[in-house]
Amino acid sequence: xxxxxxxxxxxxxxxxxxxxxxxxxxxxxxxxxxxxxxxxxxxxxxxxxxxxxxxxxxxxxxxxxxxxxxxxxxxxxxxxxxxxxxxxxxxxxxxxxxxxxxxxxxxxxxxxxxxxxxxxxxxxxxxxxxxxxxxxxxxxxxxxxxxxxxxxxxxxxxxxxxxxxxxxxxxxxxxxxxxxxxxxxxxxxxxxxxxxxxxxxxxxxxxxxxxxxxxxxxxxxxxxxxxxxxxxxxxxxxxxxxxxxxxxxxxxxxxxxxxxxxxxxxxxxxxxxxxxxxxxxxxxxxxxxxxxxxxxxxxxxxxxxxxxxxxxxxxxxxxxxxxxxxxxxxxxxxxxxxxxxxxxxxxxxxxxx
Amino acid sequence: xxxxxxxxxxxxxxxxxxxxxxxxxxxxxxxxxxxxxxxxxxxxxxxxxxxxxxxxxxxxxxxxxxxxxxxxxxxxxxxxxxxxxxxxxxxxxxxxxxxxxxxxxxxxxxxxxxxxxxxxxxxxxxxxxxxxxxxxxxxxxxxxxxxxxxxxxxxxxxxxxxxxxxxxxxxxxxxxxxxxxxxxxxxxxxxxxxxxxxxxxxxxxxxxxxxxxxxxxxxxxxxxxxxxxxxxxxxxxxxxxxxxxxxxxxxxxxxxxxxxxxxxxxxxxxxxxxxxxxxxxxxxxxxxxxxxxxxxxxxxxxxxxxxxxxxxxxxxxxxxxxxxxxxxxxxxxxxxxxxxxxxxxxxxxxxxx
DNA sequence: TATTAGCACTCAATAATTATGAGTGCTAAT
DNA sequence: ATTAGCACTCATAATTATTGAGTGCTAATA
Numbered sequence: 001x002x003x004x005x006x007x008x009x010x011x012x013x014x015x016x017x018x019x020x021x022x023x024x025x026x027x028x029x030x031x032x033x034x035x036x037x038x039x040x041x042x043x044x045x046x047x048x049x050x051x052x053x054x055x056x057x058x059x060x061x062x063x064x065x066x067x068x069x070x071x072x073x074x075x076x077x078x079x080x081x082x083x084x085x086x087x088x089x090x091x092x093x094x095x096x097x098x099x100x101x102x103x104x105x106x107x108x109x110x111x112x113x114x115x116x117x118x119x120x121x122x123x124x125x126x127x128x129x130x131x132x133x134x135x136x137x138x139x140x141x142x143x144x145x146x147x148x149x150x151x152x153x154x155x156x157x158x159x160x161x162x163x164x165x166x167x168x169x170x171x172x173x174x175x176x177x178x179x180x181x182x183x184x185x186x187x188x189x190x191x192x193x194x195x196x197x198x199x200x201x202x203x204x205x206x207x208x209x210x211x212x213x214x215x216x217x218x219x220x221x222x223x224x225x226x227x228x229x230x231x232x233x234x235x236x237x238x239x240x241x242x243x244x245x246x247x248x249x250x251x252x253x254x255x256x257x258x259x260x261x262x263x264x265x266x267x268x269x270x271x272x273x274x275x276x277x278x279x280x281x282x283x284x285x286x287x288x289x290x291x292x293x294x295x296x297x298x299x300x301x302x303x304x305x306x307x308x309x310x311x312x313x314x315x316x317x318x319x320x321x322x323x324x325x326x327x328x329x330x331x332x333x334x335x336x337x338x339x340x341x342x343x344x345x346x347x348x349x350x351x352x353x
Numbered sequence: 354x355x356x357x358x359x360x361x362x363x364x365x366x367x368x369x370x371x372x373x374x375x376x377x378x379x380x381x382x383x384x385x386x387x388x389x390x391x392x393x394x395x396x397x398x399x400x401x402x403x404x405x406x407x408x409x410x411x412x413x414x415x416x417x418x419x420x421x422x423x424x425x426x427x428x429x430x431x432x433x434x435x436x437x438x439x440x441x442x443x444x445x446x447x448x449x450x451x452x453x454x455x456x457x458x459x460x461x462x463x464x465x466x467x468x469x470x471x472x473x474x475x476x477x478x479x480x481x482x483x484x485x486x487x488x489x490x491x492x493x494x495x496x497x498x499x500x501x502x503x504x505x506x507x508x509x510x511x512x513x514x515x516x517x518x519x520x521x522x523x524x525x526x527x528x529x530x531x532x533x534x535x536x537x538x539x540x541x542x543x544x545x546x547x548x549x550x551x552x553x554x555x556x557x558x559x560x561x562x563x564x565x566x567x568x569x570x571x572x573x574x575x576x577x578x579x580x581x582x583x584x585x586x587x588x589x590x591x592x593x594x595x596x597x598x599x600x601x602x603x604x605x606x607x608x609x610x611x612x613x614x615x616x617x618x619x620x621x622x623x624x625x626x627x628x629x630x631x632x633x634x635x636x637x638x639x640x641x642x643x644x645x646x647x648x649x650x651x652x653x654x655x656x657x658x659x660x661x662x663x664x665x666x667x668x669x670x671x672x673x674x675x676x677x678x679x680x681x682x683x684x685x686x687x688x689x690x691x692x693x694x695x696x697x698x699x700x701x702x703x704x705x706x
Numbered sequence: 707t708a709t710t711a712g713c714a715c716t717c718a719a720t721a722a723t724t725a726t727g728a729g730t731g732c733t734a735a736t
Numbered sequence: 737a738t739t740a741g742c743a744c745t746c747a748t749a750a751t752t753a754t755t756g757a758g759t760g761c762t763a764a765t766a
Contacts, residue, residue: 026729039739044730062729062745102515137494141506144489147697149510153494153502159514161506162455163697239592240611249604251596258593344500344516379758392710397759415716415758 003053003074010036010046011055012079015067019320022246024064069285069319072297076282076323083324085332089118097336102344104128104157109235111303111313111337116238118329121317122261126271128310129232130156132188138222140177142170150218152225154189156305156345160228164221166214175208176215180222189229197223232311234267247295247318260292261316274300276309279334280327285319297321301330305341356406356427363389363399364408365432368420372673375599377417422638422672425650429635429676436677438685442471450689455697457481457510461656462588464666464690469591471682474670475614479624481663482585483509485541491575493530495523503571505578507542509658509698513581517574519567528561529568533575542582550576585664587620600648600671613645614669627653629662632687633680638672650674654683658694 003011010030017025027043030036036043047065050056055071058064067075093114100106105127112125133154141149143163151161168176183200184192197219204215239261242248248257260266270290274281283298293316300314313334315326356364363383370378380396383389389396400418403409408424411417420428446467453459458480465478486507494502501521504514521529536553537545550572557568592614595601601610613619623643627634636651646669653667666687668679 024729028729040729041731041739041741042737045738048731058730060746061731062727062747064729102517104516136496136502137492139490139492139504141490143506143510143698144508145698147510149489149506149512151492151504151506151512153496153504153514155497157496157500157502157516159502159504159512161512163457163510164455165697238615240608240615243604243608243611251602251604251607254604254607255593255596258596262591262593344518345496345498377758381758393758394710394712394760395708398709401760411759413717414760415718415756417758 007046007050008079010043011050011071012075014047014050014056014065015071015075015079015320018067019322022318022320024059024066026064029064067320069287072284072319072323073287076284076327080324080327083322083328085118085325085328090332093118093333094336097340107337107340108303108311108313111333112235112237115313115315115329115333116241118333119315119317119322119326120238120241120244121315121321121326122239122241123237124261124267124271124314124316125235125237126268126311126313127233127235128156128158128305129230130154130158130189130305130308130310132190133158133229134186134188135184135192135226136186138177138180138184140173140180140218142173148173150221150225152222152229154229156310158229160225162221162225162228164218166217168210168214168218172208172210176204176210176218179204179207184222189226192223192226194223232268232272234264234271236261236267241317245318247320253295256292257296260290266290266292270298271300271312271314274302274312274314276302280330282323282327295319297323299323299326299330301334303334303337303341305338305345360399360403361432363396364403364424365428367400367403367409367418368424368428368432368673371420372675375671375673377412377419379417382417420673422640425637425672425676426640429637429680433677433680436675436681438471438678438681443685446471446686447689450693460690460693461664461666464656464686465588465590468666468668468682468686469594471686472668472670472675472679473591473594473597474668474674474679475592475594476590477614477620477624477667477669478588478590479621479664479666480586480588481509481511481658482583483507483511483542483658483661483663485543486511486582487541488538488545488579491530491533491537493526493533493571495526501526501571503574503578505575505582507582509663511582513578515574515578515581517571519570521563521567521571525561525563529557529563529571532557532560537575542579545576545579547576585621585625587617587624589614589620594670598671600673606648609645610649613643619643619645623651624653624665624667627655627665627667629655633683635676635680648672650676652676652679652683654687656687656690656694658691658698 013030014025027040027047030043031038031040047056054068055074056065057068059066096114097110100110108125108127112123116123133156135152136155137153139151143149146165146167147163148166149161149163153159201215201219239258242254242257248254279301281300286294288298296316297319298314298316300312302309303311303313366383367378380393380400384391384393384396400409407421408427409418410421412419449467450463453463461478461480465476469476486509488505489508490506492504496502499518499520500516501519502514502516506512554568554572558565592611595607595610601607632654634653639647641651649669650672651667651669653665655662656664656666
């Protein structure tokens, strides 16, 4: 059966009412709304139909109705109205992001904090990952004693640094750094294969007189560290917000969610599993692969440098979350960080794509 | 009144029983323990005394006794036995730390995760801070377009990096980097004053032909970034463990704690407020400055490079936490990370002090 | 004098019981 | 097609009864 205009209207009203109150909504509540000119009995009939069609369900016989996953899905796909974020909120967001503009990780973390403040749901963010990133600088810094710090910088501003313990003179280290930079800069991380480094090793052995074992150690370390460019971290913000929603009143539920969110691995899988090819993605209840999140929904958005997605920002909340507001918020914030990333990494003012 | 041996014994038993069960302990339970050769009536009399002296309290007339803050304080200061950590646990800890040894921040975060696994309480850790650190390298890397990354490295392996947007040629940048390094390296962060940079600015203006405004911009940026060495981050782990303890069954309590732990500022103040001059510190219940933590205890330990404390690691749990185990765990892990830090930043095998 | 058995009393926690009322489905009238 | 009316359902809240762990006190005992 197709949903006629009236059924759509009723379904939308029910879902929005439920999103607001978390209480099963009854026929009388709907019929009393000023824009509904129907008696509760009529609404009841329509609700029975909507239940038959799988959009609603009754927790028990004498209760009102609650949306099903299918109901929410229909709502976000077809009924949901666009939410308008206030100009002040946008201005505030932009101000806050400006402050952090020059530390990539900080920018992303800040975006997560802003999103959680804007929506009051838990946010999840993955730090930028880009193994096809171009290496811009390799640096070996003598710290003191025998400890040497290796720093790798990519064109997109990702930095990895690690310390190694080796016995090498300052001048040798400087020469080695020069060769590494001249040979490896402007390559992408995946172009720097183990084989390539072995060739480089031969070359260096001819030009410098560094103890072979030490050289191998260093090159291995460089190789590993470049591999680290591929790793991402995830950060979770505002977990405590779950206590603002009655669905987590039950300690068992709250515990389950927090357990899940406390496990970086799972969160990483969760947020990483989204597709890169479209902007906003919504996953509702059981659509989710994780058993622990069957009562939650997840909305994610990609953020990009010059159109290339490098990470994700997401919101986790109860299934009855305010999808309209969340979608708009994520839209808005991703647009803003994309613009900042674009400007900072190309030096041009302009479209974030 | 002084506590005689029998009272001490009884108090210790009561506290340890309560730590284990979270239930008010009654006279019968104590009297039945194999090493107590006293009837419950006698124990009752002693318990009444201990209550008069302020070490115990009854939640209500017909309940057993619960330790007061004063009781716990006496316990940790005078009664607590040393807890022995298993060799396997120590070996596992050392193995796990080895893996992360070459990224300072990672090492510290890992230490926090290990501690929470070892104790099953929430852990809090502050990343290294050292504004008296010696600058070892300043690097300006051209990323592309007009964006330039500034990297500052200290002798203790702390790295700060930020991106700035300026119009400068690669060769100018290289020369500038050279001068900055020759003039600023081996100074400590607080020695690099604004005035010093102004003098440096004059010098550079004479030697290079960089547009003055741009130069000022860069030097300001360097100054700010060096200032960032002073900042620390805090990380909180295993918050979900609170659900394992009945004192947080009440959602309001759990919420209060999570709210507190979700606020980096507060956590930073909390962990930062500990003293640097001694190793383990224990703060019990209301001894704590934060109202939200009146039902919690906090145990912290400093970690150091070569004897100089650079950060803190702490455990937050219910007042009836297993102090013996927590103290031993923190002792053990701080000893291990101190040793690693010492080795890696001096290149020597040896005492962590 | 210190210890203990015995007993009446207290009171939180649990279980059992009884309203209450929001909401439904169905029927008959409009 | 819509709606007023009514009997029925059942979760929630309020009320009452029951249980039992634990106490303090007293009198007997070693």
